[in-house]
Amino acid sequence: MDDRAVVAGQLGRQPRAFRRVVVRCPFGLPAVTEQDPYDVNGEPFPTMYYLTCSYLVAALARLEAGGGVARWGRTAAEDTTLAASLASATDDQRRIRRELGGEGGKPDGGASLDLGIGGARAPGHLKCLHAHAAYALARPGYLLGERILAEVQPPWPAGACCSEALRDPS
Numbered sequence: 825m826d827d828r829a830v831v832a833g834q835l836g837r838q839p840r841a842f843r844r845v846v847v848r849c850p851f852g853l854p855a856v857t858e859q860d861p862y863d864v865n866g867e868p869f870p871t872m873y874y875l876t877c878s879y880l881v882a883a884l885a886r887l888e889a890g891g892g893v894a895r896w897g898r899t900a901a902e903d904t905t906l907a908a909s910l911a912s913a914t915d916d917q918r919r920i921r922r923e924l925g926g927e928g929g930k931p932d933g934g935a936s937l938d939l940g941i942g943g944a945r946a947p948g949h950l951k952c953l954h955a956h957a958a959y960a961l962a963r964p965g966y967l968l969g970e971r972i973l974a975e976v977q978p979p980w981p982a983g984a985c986c987s988e989a990l991r992d993p994s
Contacts, residue, residue, distance in 0.1 A: 870943030
């Protein structure tokens with residue numbers, strides 16, 4: 825199975841900064857990918873862990889459409905445990921992005937390596953529930969992301985993979 829081809833099928837386009845699949849769904853297909861901090865053209869790509877499972881993408885889009893980003897942002901600001909989880913995950917992301925970004929000249933001078941989850945600039949700011957869910961799947965122990973994911977029930981489609989048609993038959 826060619827993971828890049830499956831991910832392209834899931835996204836409906838070629839992935840921009842694809843490194844590898846880091847989480848697979850229970851059916852064995854890509855669910856979360858790890859991205860390079862910069863794409864092949866040297867442009868910053870701030871989303872380190874990218875959700876590709878169509879089922880989860882749709883479920884989280886429904887949460888966002890229902891005001892989930894604002895609600896989870898308030899919850900994280902009011903709950904010190906969740907705020908600490910977000911701060912720790914943000915620090916972890918920055919460390920990993922710096923490691924992956926390497927040395928050398930970057931078009932943005934390396935500024936994007938310090939962005940938070942989903943490209944957030946302000947500590948504690950949530951922009952995208954998809955990115956937090958992907959981070960929680962890729963880096964177990966991220967409590968805020970795990971709580972966001974807990975709203976998706978069931979967490980995976982029942983009976984069949986939403987991306988099964990993309991599986992390489994060879």
